[in-house]
Amino acid sequence: MIIHPVVQMERMKEEHQASVSQLLFQGFCSKFGANLNDAQMVMLFEMCLSLDEQQGKSERIVAMKEDAVLGSLSLQLKARSGELRSSIAVTELLPLWKGIQDVGWRRALGFVLRLACLSHRPVRGEMYIADITVHERFRGTGVGRAMLEWALREAVTRPGVRYASLHVSGSNLGAKRLYECMGFRTLEVQRSSFMTWLFEEPEWNYMIHEG
Template sequence: MITHPVIHMERMKEEHRASVSQLLLQGFCNKIQFGTGLNNAQLQLLLERLLVLDEQRGEGQRIVAMQEESVIGSLSLQFRAHSGIPRPSTTVMDLLPLWKGIQGVGWGKTLGFAVRLACLSHRPARGEMYIADVSVHERFRGSGVGKTMLEWVLREAVTRPGIRYASLYVSGSNVGAKRLYERMGFRTLEVQRSTFMGWLFGEQEWNYMIHEG
């Protein structure tokens, strides 16, 4: 019988970084590693550096789902800049601190990682709460954690002044995740097909989905 763990959501703290980088590795290694030659240890190192970089740049909010003292899920929320000026999409130069001087990974591999992150970035529009990623610990998949996290996001969107809709991207091959999003009330606004994205990630089709109200 599948049990539904009691979880609570909170802002990521410094002591959560290692656990969150492991979650991101579990959830996205197939896509991010594709064509880079990075092994799991190298990719986790870069992901942990990325979490630090995002905090330094003020890139939205990283939220964790906690069961007791364990991180069992994580998601990243991004918004339009408070100044009213749209935040530009991430560029390779923005990600320079990730790979400059990193030893044991190699500049070529880390640059490949940075390029993939830049291509996956999204510039939120006015009134948009963008869910940049959602990951659940492999032991808790199918137990309702992802649904609980999305329910929290949708409640959070209602409480934030000026937010009109939540959004996310999901690859065409991730049928299970897309079905979950549809059950949660998301609808596909646009289907994007790109040979270049297929070359980078092994995924040519990406669905841009939104949840209004």
């Protein structure tokens, strides 16, 4: 069943954060789950979402059907010269410190290390799709394709954007086939013994979509 014609794309709102945190957990628990239980991981994802929104580091989009969040993606672009990110007050960091204390420094550090290793700094002209995930009940129904189609249309409308890009692990063959069908090509296959040890993934494909 293809449902994407009735999916609406909109900027994530505060009331969506809990649902998006669950989506991120569903999509990436295998990569971030070392020594963390499910509730701890969801909490850390939600804290990261809040900080990203406060700092303006990315644009989080949700795919909605009626009032349900079916999917989410994050877009990142290079900051313009002289552009300032919004600052964060110390009081806004208190929930993060409390969360780290609840999880434990060692476990939180492992989570942050994995998050940092998967991060990418876009260059000028690049619109980077930092993550894309679909609710497990709606995978294979066209939601992921609909979000990618939206992102590619968005890239065309953004001044100065020359291409869209993303990373996908070499073992995620289904996602890689979808990206290729939509016009992405592998620009570089990245291999790292450290990343292999950390994620049990020997290679990552950096893919771009031009035009």
